[in-house]
Amino acid sequence: MSEKDCMKLNDRIHCWMRNTEDKEILQTFSEDERNILNTLCKYKMIDAAITRKLEEDGKQEDTSNIFIKLEKESEISMQLKEQFMCKINMLMSKGMVEAWMDIMVWYSLLKESKCVYFWEFSILKIVIDIFVKEINSPWEEEGQLSVLSLHNMQELTDVYFKVVFLCRRIEFGVEPVDEIIDYINRKKFSHVFIQGIVQAAWIFDKKKVMKTIEERCWK
Amino acid sequence: MVNENKVCFLICVNDNLFFEECVRYIQWLEVPDGVEVEILEIREAASMASGYNEGMNSSDAKYKIYMHQDVFIVNRYFIYDIISIFKVNKDIGVIGLVGSPKLPLNGIMWQGDRVGDFPGQIPCEEYRYDKIRDGWWEVEAVDGLLMATQYDIPWREDLFDGWDFYDLSYSFEIRRKGLRVIVPVQKHTWFIHDDKEVLALWNHNKYRKIFLDEYMKNS
Known part of the structure; x- marks a missing residue:
């Protein structure tokens, strides 16, 4: 369309x-x-x-x-x-x-x-905002938009919370950062996508989390 | 026979993603020497109160932490702090993390003043709670996101057979027994609550009326 x-x-x-x-x-x-x-x-x-x-x-x-x-x-x-x-x-x-x-x-x-x-729609709004940023990002091409890899609301909310949880583990040092790096690389999530979630979620030290991920992803 | 050196975390579960994350943070906590930690997952509970009663009766732990699956404890010394407060204050029945010093007459906790609920205080590695220096707030009721106890007092499943007001009811039951309900002063936040915005509050009004009838008639 x-x-x-x-x-x-x-x-x-x-x-x-x-x-x-x-x-x-x-x-x-x-x-x-x-x-x-x-x-x-x-x-x-x-x-x-x-x-x-x-x-x-x-x-x-x-x-x-x-x-x-x-x-x-x-x-x-x-x-x-x-x-x-x-x-x-x-x-x-x-x-x-x-x-x-x-x-x-x-x-x-x-x-x-x-x-x-309904809480699902609050998360949908976050992902819609990410989608808008992704299509306006000079680095993202249509076929590579992370948002397009989400095929239903269940997957959308699961991915959202999975990313939030992994990022938060980085913040608190709950476990080594390898799992999130593997996850982002495997899913091919964009910088815009991850940053959009980190900004929206209850993560205190957003800078620390993003810096840690950026050092190992999107190279 | 009560095991004086045991802490049991009781969690009603309906979401594995959240529950596994919740457990991850519990397992990350520092545990005092000689203290045993148990995690009890309660599935398919008919109501919060009945689930908690079932869990309470099946654990011999002296200290029980009733908590939501979407709460992540980020005060690494939480177990130390809870035990240290209870051990020297036998008249404290419940420790919560968010509470209401004076519950509004309509029973809606978040309409009145609340303590403990102030996001933005970043937990830091050096932070240690000191019960003498930091102290606690005396409250009428605490939020059910986390409630720690040192005595087994039954939850009112006869009145609260849903998912609302079981926490305020329990706080009032504790005070009926002559025990105190407190919230530690948290100079750095002790928890993250990823509650899904706009909760399932369809039955809130029904249980609010029951609560007001049972506990607030003479207020």
């Missing part, structure tokens, strides 16, 4: 957001996409109803609202999550830049809808 095509998906979603009842626009989406959009509508309706009820009860300023909402929205949230995950897994499985452009669009929709309650 070209950049123009990507804009089309973006445009279609914006069109739909302006009028969610517009059947003509809905028909431009695939069935799985329509399911996501329909669930999103339902989610918004439920959320608005709960907010109204809390306001009527005079509880709009209560911090415990978030938990009351979570309790009532759990079912629809889980449904939405499942549909989003399926869509993103399908796109990731293509291993193509164009598919990641679509992932960015779908993620934006999720974020704008303020229903990003």
Whole structure:
């Protein structure tokens, strides 16, 4: 898919957001996409109803609202999550830049809808940011983008935590650095990819970690 | 028969990647001479409280560390420090790493002041906790990310049959027994908690109400 095509998906979603009842626009989406959009509508309706009820009860300023909402929205949230995950897994499985452009669009929709309650999506955001840096990096060519080697959300989160754990072991001297060097070399992860994770993760001494890895990788 | 020279780490497990990393840090800790360390993994627990009760009853260790699989202890002298506090303070029932000096009336810990939870203090090799010099905070309740005990007091699995509020409940049960709940002053952080952002708090409100009914009615 070209950049123009990507804009089309973006445009279609914006069109739909302006009028969610517009059947003509809905028909431009695939069935799985329509399911996501329909669930999103339902989610918004439920959320608005709960907010109204809390306001009527005079509880709009209560911090415990978030938990009351979570309790009532759990079912629809889980449904939405499942549909989003399926869509993103399908796109990731293509291993193509164009598919990641679509992932960015779908993620934006999720974020704008303020229903990003799931930790997987926080990590997806980190990897999307890395993807943007990778495609803008003069050293990375399309076929070598590290992000494209991730084929589903499970793999994405596993790799993210694996890298964080290995980097942290370097920071605390928990074990020799060989394992992470082997891992990065074997997976052919780029400097941008590793740096993006180190920056995002709870690693105190980022400079030390990156310096240690740089001394042995990407030579 | 209680083994006075034994420390048991009890961990409810549903994620091998995190559990293995958690264990790696436990195995990295310095162990005082004559002290035995046991790691007890609890799988397929029906609830946190029932899992911990099962673990508590199956270990003869005097000192038990109930902790989450996503917590990594980076104070290398953690075992020394915990034992040294307990040995000279028989009235301390629980040591936590994050706590609430005064739990808000709505039972939401992170709405009020908290101690021990201040990321950014880089652990350094020279750092050693000194209970006289550094001291500790007296708290009403501690976060379940890590709770160390020296007496076996049952967890309220009758009330908390999920994954929320078992920690605050335990803190209150300990205080009902006339014991103290504390958090050591950590001049350098003792732990890293890789909790997956926006936790599964769907049932938080349900257990919050149970907690308030049981412990906060007269507050």
